[in-house]
Amino acid sequence: MSLTVYRSAHFNAAHRLFREDWSDAKNKEIFGKCSNPHYHGHNYELEVGITGAVDDETGFLIDLKILKNIIKEEVENPLDHKNLNVEVADFKDLNPTVENIAVVIWNRLRKRIGAEYDVSVKLFETPRNFVVYTG
Amino acid sequence: MSLTVYRSAHFNAAHRLFREDWSDAKNKEIFGKCSNPHYHGHNYELEVGITGAVDDETGFLIDLKILKNIIKEEVENPLDHKNLNVEVADFKDLNPTVENIAVVIWNRLRKRIGAEYDVSVKLFETPRNFVVYTG
Amino acid sequence: MSLTVYRSAHFNAAHRLFREDWSDAKNKEIFGKCSNPHYHGHNYELEVGITGAVDDETGFLIDLKILKNIIKEEVENPLDHKNLNVEVADFKDLNPTVENIAVVIWNRLRKRIGAEYDVSVKLFETPRNFVVYTG
Amino acid sequence: MSLTVYRSAHFNAAHRLFREDWSDAKNKEIFGKCSNPHYHGHNYELEVGITGAVDDETGFLIDLKILKNIIKEEVENPLDHKNLNVEVADFKDLNPTVENIAVVIWNRLRKRIGAEYDVSVKLFETPRNFVVYTG
Amino acid sequence: MSLTVYRSAHFNAAHRLFREDWSDAKNKEIFGKCSNPHYHGHNYELEVGITGAVDDETGFLIDLKILKNIIKEEVENPLDHKNLNVEVADFKDLNPTVENIAVVIWNRLRKRIGAEYDVSVKLFETPRNFVVYTG
Amino acid sequence: MSLTVYRSAHFNAAHRLFREDWSDAKNKEIFGKCSNPHYHGHNYELEVGITGAVDDETGFLIDLKILKNIIKEEVENPLDHKNLNVEVADFKDLNPTVENIAVVIWNRLRKRIGAEYDVSVKLFETPRNFVVYTG
Numbered sequence: 001m002s003l004t005v006y007r008s009a010h011f012n013a014a015h016r017l018f019r020e021d022w023s024d025a026k027n028k029e030i031f032g033k034c035s036n037p038h039y040h041g042h043n044y045e046l047e048v049g050i051t052g053a054v055d056d057e058t059g060f061l062i063d064l065k066i067l068k069n070i071i072k073e074e075v076e077n078p079l080d081h082k083n084l085n086v087e088v089a090d091f092k093d094l095n096p097t098v099e100n101i102a103v104v105i106w107n108r109l110r111k112r113i114g115a116e117y118d119v120s121v122k123l124f125e126t127p128r129n130f131v132v133y134t135g
Numbered sequence: 136m137s138l139t140v141y142r143s144a145h146f147n148a149a150h151r152l153f154r155e156d157w158s159d160a161k162n163k164e165i166f167g168k169c170s171n172p173h174y175h176g177h178n179y180e181l182e183v184g185i186t187g188a189v190d191d192e193t194g195f196l197i198d199l200k201i202l203k204n205i206i207k208e209e210v211e212n213p214l215d216h217k218n219l220n221v222e223v224a225d226f227k228d229l230n231p232t233v234e235n236i237a238v239v240i241w242n243r244l245r246k247r248i249g250a251e252y253d254v255s256v257k258l259f260e261t262p263r264n265f266v267v268y269t270g
Numbered sequence: 271m272s273l274t275v276y277r278s279a280h281f282n283a284a285h286r287l288f289r290e291d292w293s294d295a296k297n298k299e300i301f302g303k304c305s306n307p308h309y310h311g312h313n314y315e316l317e318v319g320i321t322g323a324v325d326d327e328t329g330f331l332i333d334l335k336i337l338k339n340i341i342k343e344e345v346e347n348p349l350d351h352k353n354l355n356v357e358v359a360d361f362k363d364l365n366p367t368v369e370n371i372a373v374v375i376w377n378r379l380r381k382r383i384g385a386e387y388d389v390s391v392k393l394f395e396t397p398r399n400f401v402v403y404t405g
Numbered sequence: 406m407s408l409t410v411y412r413s414a415h416f417n418a419a420h421r422l423f424r425e426d427w428s429d430a431k432n433k434e435i436f437g438k439c440s441n442p443h444y445h446g447h448n449y450e451l452e453v454g455i456t457g458a459v460d461d462e463t464g465f466l467i468d469l470k471i472l473k474n475i476i477k478e479e480v481e482n483p484l485d486h487k488n489l490n491v492e493v494a495d496f497k498d499l500n501p502t503v504e505n506i507a508v509v510i511w512n513r514l515r516k517r518i519g520a521e522y523d524v525s526v527k528l529f530e531t532p533r534n535f536v537v538y539t540g
Numbered sequence: 541m542s543l544t545v546y547r548s549a550h551f552n553a554a555h556r557l558f559r560e561d562w563s564d565a566k567n568k569e570i571f572g573k574c575s576n577p578h579y580h581g582h583n584y585e586l587e588v589g590i591t592g593a594v595d596d597e598t599g600f601l602i603d604l605k606i607l608k609n610i611i612k613e614e615v616e617n618p619l620d621h622k623n624l625n626v627e628v629a630d631f632k633d634l635n636p637t638v639e640n641i642a643v644v645i646w647n648r649l650r651k652r653i654g655a656e657y658d659v660s661v662k663l664f665e666t667p668r669n670f671v672v673y674t675g
Numbered sequence: 676m677s678l679t680v681y682r683s684a685h686f687n688a689a690h691r692l693f694r695e696d697w698s699d700a701k702n703k704e705i706f707g708k709c710s711n712p713h714y715h716g717h718n719y720e721l722e723v724g725i726t727g728a729v730d731d732e733t734g735f736l737i738d739l740k741i742l743k744n745i746i747k748e749e750v751e752n753p754l755d756h757k758n759l760n761v762e763v764a765d766f767k768d769l770n771p772t773v774e775n776i777a778v779v780i781w782n783r784l785r786k787r788i789g790a791e792y793d794v795s796v797k798l799f800e801t802p803r804n805f806v807v808y809t810g
Binding site: 138143196199200 | 422435436437500501502503504505507508532533534535536537538539
């Protein structure tokens with residue numbers, strides 16, 4: 001019997017889409033207004049899914065208090081109210097597209113969640129634009 | 136050609152997380168304020184997914200009027216405005232975590248839906264905490 | 271220049287609609303399944319509105335960190351994961367309808383918010399059933 | 406590394422569920438009020454999912470400006486503010502159930518999206534009734 | 541003490557914006573694609589607000605079971621799955637804009653709700669376009 | 676007969692809460708992490724309300740195509756994907772709190788909307804924190 005538990009979280013951040021090794025013109029051409037050098041930002045809404053077996057004794061798949069703390073430590077603390085390009089080491093050499101942010105979050109969570117679980121990340125950059133990454 | 140049709144439903148219920156064979160202290164330690172002996176409650180929002188082939192003649196995968204009635208009989212009638220621990224036999228010896236409630240609902244629906252269909256259940260305990268069970 | 275700032279919060283609780291001075295039959299007749307003696311429950315979603323003047327210096331109407339703490343102390347701590355009928359003194363002699371819960375919350379907040387502000391409360395008992403109280 | 410990007414869109418349309426080769430009585434019996442000869446309508450909300458590899462250089466799975474244009478050309482332009490039965494050739498001999506509309510949209514998008522991607526379509530006929538089609 | 545209770549409802553309908561006394565060209569110029577002679581449609585989401593005094597005995601402002609029935613009789617039965625222009629007498633000589641539909645609904649409800657209450661209607665034609673009418 | 680029509684829009688922007696005439700320590704003390712010198716950002720969701728009389732001939736309160744264009748020119752074009760502190764003249768000497776952004780938007784719209792209408796602005800900085808300004 002396998003089931004997935006989801007927990008929501010959110011963080012607000014500034015970013016720009018940008019490659020240092022590209023000219024300004026090329027950044028503008030490929031990334032458009034998302035490449036604004038003065039940054040723009042989003043309310044990122046996150047749904048973390050943990051798939052595994054339900055514990056017969058507790059009826060829990062995972063203790064959500066523990067999951068909530070892991071999300072706080074690995075996602076909210078390092079990303080909330082931050083400039084992703086400037087202040088978050090994961091994006092030093094990585095363009096902070098919503099795709100790459102989801103992968104960074106998944107990698108951060110994956111190493112904190114037991115191997116008996118699968119991990120998925122759904123990340124909304126806006127209510128109209130979002131990604132799912134399952135590793 | 137395989138497709139999934141989803142139908143939403145909802146019910147309000149009281150519950151507590153609790154094991155009779157544990158001490159009060161252990162229930163409190165593991166389940167925290169969800170173990171309040173006087174109960175608390177939720178608006179459970181449910182999405183039932185039915186996967187199968189679309190009928191060439193009607194263009195329906197399943198008649199939603201029939202599905203709606205099955206959900207009413209198997210979920211809304213037995214669970215809505217109920218105390219899950221006290222009044223619902225399925226939870227007599229089963230802790231009513233959102234995981235276990237989803238499995239109970241899936242089992243109830245599975246036996247009413249034809250074998251040519253797969254069944255999935257997404258159950259929101261709150262807008263921020265939900266599970267998916269696919270059997 | 272007058273403006274309203276809103277802050278959301280939420281709590282989960284059990285309740286029943288019930289008057290002790292009525293017969294069981296009358297409680298059943300007037301309150302229907304909401305009168306279930308074993309209780310049912312809801313995810314209450316709350317929007318608190320504070321109306322007043324924007325401070326020229328800060329650009330804040332009210333410091334939301336302070337408002338958040340007041341809501342925590344006056345609403346979330348006393349009501350979350352509680353049985354409203356049994357555990358909350360405000361409802362000792364008051365039927366916990368969504369109307370009365372909104373008035374109780376408004377009264378609790380009103381006495382903590384400065385007289386230079388107006389206070390409003392929007393309380394969702396379900397996504398389909400909610401009230402607004404402005405005092 | 407495989408990931409899915411989702412983009413939302415919407416269109417409003419009239420339709421009726423109806424088979425020309427059935428009697429009025431049979432249409433009424435099977436499709437109920439959805440068979441009203443004068444039509445009714447919906448706000449269809451669409452989520453298009455594109456699954457594939459993230460481009461190392463851009464950090465994009467697919468350029469969303471391009472995807473947005475494809476959705477505009479293949480879905481919004483032909484379906485928005487239209488009568489699906491009368492004005493959209495895809496439904497000349499196909500009953501416009503939400504199942505069939507999703508398949509039509511998927512087929513239209515599939516032929517415009519590169520073979521290195523998988524395509525999925527989630528289509529809401531109402532907030533309470535929706536389908537997912539993945540080909 | 542005055543409070544407002546809200547109850548949600550919904551209906552799906554086809555319509556076109558159109559004045560019979562205007563030329564096709566003028567209808568097209570003023571109403572654009574909303575004037576499509578073959579109709580289009582919407583999921584109308586309705587919030588009915590009733591303002592008044594809370595009854596000391598019941599804690600109810602109004603019995604929601606009664607309000608629900610009035611909405612069913614005055615709004616859902618006559619408008620759901622209908623073509624507003626063709627099948628609903630209220631729009632025989634009245635253009636079914638969202639403004640006019642809200643006024644029609646308000647008038648229908650107003651005559652069924654006691655004079656001790658105020659009535660308001662919020663009507664969503666789409667999630668992005670809606671009106672409020674308070675008489 | 677007076678009615679309000681609402682139209683939604685949205686923009687993404689970076690900002691920081693900050694007064695140039697305050698020390699860094701005081702900015703930090705009053706505005707907390709919202710004062711991050713590297714900026715953070717939000718998806719701002721906007722609802723513009725226009726109150727007035729419904730035109731008997733068209734059934735429109737205001738032509739929404741015109742309103743949509745005004746919102747595009749006065750809000751989306753100047754604010755979307757911008758750094759409010761650095762790139763938007765309105766905030767040169769004005770702290771871009773959600774309160775002040777709402778007032779700026781209202782002033783911009785007010786001067787473009789005819790005097791026969793009232794204007795209101797509801798602005799969400801996050802789904803949990805929003806303001807209403809009516810002038």
